[in-house]
Amino acid sequence: MADPELHNHQSILISPNIPEQVPGLVEKVSSLGKTVDLNNAKERSALLEAVRSLMYALETPREAMSRQCWATNTCLAAIESGIELAEETGADALLVGRLMKHLCAMGTIIETGPNEYRRTGFAQTMAIKRFADSYPCTANCFNQAILAIPAYLKRIQYRNPSNPKDCPFQAGNRTYQLFFEYLSSNPDIARQFNNHMGVYHQGRPSWMDFYDVRSLYTGVGPDDVLIVDMGGNIGHDLSEFKRKWSDAPGRLILQDLPEVIEHAKESNLPSYIEPMAHNFFTEQPVKGTRAYFMHSVLHDWRDDVCHDILRKLAPAMKRGYSKLLINENVISETEASWEITSVDMILMALLAAQERTATQWHELLESAGYKITKIWTDTKGAESLIECELA
Ligand SMILES: C[S@@+](CC[C@H](N)C(=O)[O-])C[C@H]1O[C@@H](n2cnc3c(N)ncnc32)[C@H](O)[C@@H]1O
Structure with a gap:
């Protein structure tokens, strides 16, 4: 017997999800596509977002369900297996063929003939550990x-x-x-x-691309510390900083947990970065630095724990000179980007933590004895730089 509920929804099930948006989005994709400069990150990502919105509007509920329930995890599994297979010899040809077919269907490699494939930029990138x-x-x-x-x-x-x-x-x-x-x-x-x-953030606009970096140079001599990167992981942000601002004066110090600092040292940490094991729940040992920097650190913790981190830092800050630079996602009140909302879900899963809105950042920092002097932001979806001083 036909399911009456299914019957009532039949027309919805086989129709595009948001039909009224389809014509406008087709128009948008077409007009952006005619002028896009693929080397211009903003133009390329505007086109990509329009294509993505068109796909969400155009696909039917069944297609959306298949994409989310079938394609996402199987693609993840095929990519991980493919990466491991690349290091193996003697794998079953039938198995390799099945994985390759799915990887082709998901756009990660290109099929050029039966059992013949060509690498995309994505596949080439996955060859890098x-x-x-x-x-x-x-x-x-x-x-x-x-x-x-x-x-x-x-x-x-x-x-x-x-x-x-x-x-x-x-x-x-x-x-x-x-x-x-x-x-x-x-x-x-x-x-x-x-x-x-x-x-993960390679190619995304970085704080040092839109912040007034030269304002940090004032009063910094060669022996002074310019930046302490707290929870800086294996030093990628400081390396990028030196690459982009090679004339910056002063020293660069990388802090993280001892085992992460060991990994940083093994990963060819450049000699201009000084590694230092430091737990940010203890007092900051490097005093009077021009900028204490934290990237994606405070979003890992709820407000009372952030207060603890911020309180342990405050005595090291020199009033009127030291800045606290917080590089975080500032989640929009409306139209938040999918990258930020995804990270918000991941934070919920891993740490019971969350991304914050500008209002929440103000509340957090002001209640911990800091004042925000400016929130520097590039485009929607990019990370922001919250510039603070002692209140
Ligand atoms: C989400 S990661 C961000 C890493 C880096 N700043 C970035 O944006 O790529 C958080 C970092 O905080 C570090 N961390 C966690 N607890 C810490 C602690 N108690 N003291 C110092 N670093 C800590 C982790 O090891 C990790 O590198």
């Missing part, structure tokens, strides 16, 4: 936590998660450890995570 590590990190650690979100939320009766020691991460990864403790005791996953941190 630092990039490829994002896949096992996601598959073996992040996803367990992300997929545990629904059951966890039900268990805590749909309150906003706030306990990083009992959040989806512990449920999904069958551990009692905090996310960062888990990384400390799982060095392979920690390395994959560090490499993921080092590459």
Whole structure:
């Protein structure tokens, strides 16, 4: 017997999701596509966003469901297997063919004939371990936590998660450890995570591209410290800074947990970066620095824990000279980008943490004894730089 509910929804099931948007988006894609300069990051990403919106509007509910439930995870699995296979010999030809077919269907490689393929830019990039590590990190650690979100939320009766020691991460990864403790005791996953941190924002506008970097030079001599990068991971932000601002005066200090600093040293840390193991829940030992910098650090913690980090830093800051530069996503009140909302979900899963709006950043920093002098932002979806001083 026909399901009456299904019957009533038949026309919706086989129609585009947002039909009224389709003509306008087709027009937009066509007009942006005619003039786009593929080397211009803003133009290319405007076209990509329009194409993405068109796809969401044009696909039917069934197609959206298949993409989300079938394509996403199977593609992740095929890519990770493909990366591992590249290092193996003697793999079953039938198996390789199946994986390759799915990778082609998902646009990651190009089929040129039966069992003949050509690499795309994506496939070439995945041959580089630092990039490829994002896949096992996601598959073996992040996803367990992300997929545990629904059951966890039900268990805590749909309150906003706030306990990083009992959040989806512990449920999904069958551990009692905090996310960062888990990384400390799982060095392979920690390395994959560090490499993921080092590459995910490549090509995105960076704070140093839109902030008045030269204003930091004032009063900084060669022996003074220009930047302390707190929770700076393996030093990718400081390396980028030196590459882009080679004339900057002063020293650059990288701080993170001891095992992360060891990984940084093994990863050919440039000699102009001074590595230093430091736990930011203890007093900041480097005093009177021009800029204390934190990138994607405070979003890992709820407000009271951030207060602790900020309080341990404050005595090191020289009033009227030191700045606190916080490089974070400032989540828009409306039309938040999918990259930021995705990270927000990942933070919920891994650490019971969240991205913050400008209002929330003001509340957090002002209640911790700092004042925001300016929030520097480039385009929607890019990270912002929240410039602060002691209040
Ligand atoms: C989300 S990652 C951000 C890394 C880097 N700043 C970036 O944006 O790519 C957070 C960093 O905080 C570090 N971290 C966590 N707990 C820490 C602590 N107690 N003291 C110092 N660093 C810590 C982690 O090891 C990790 O490198």
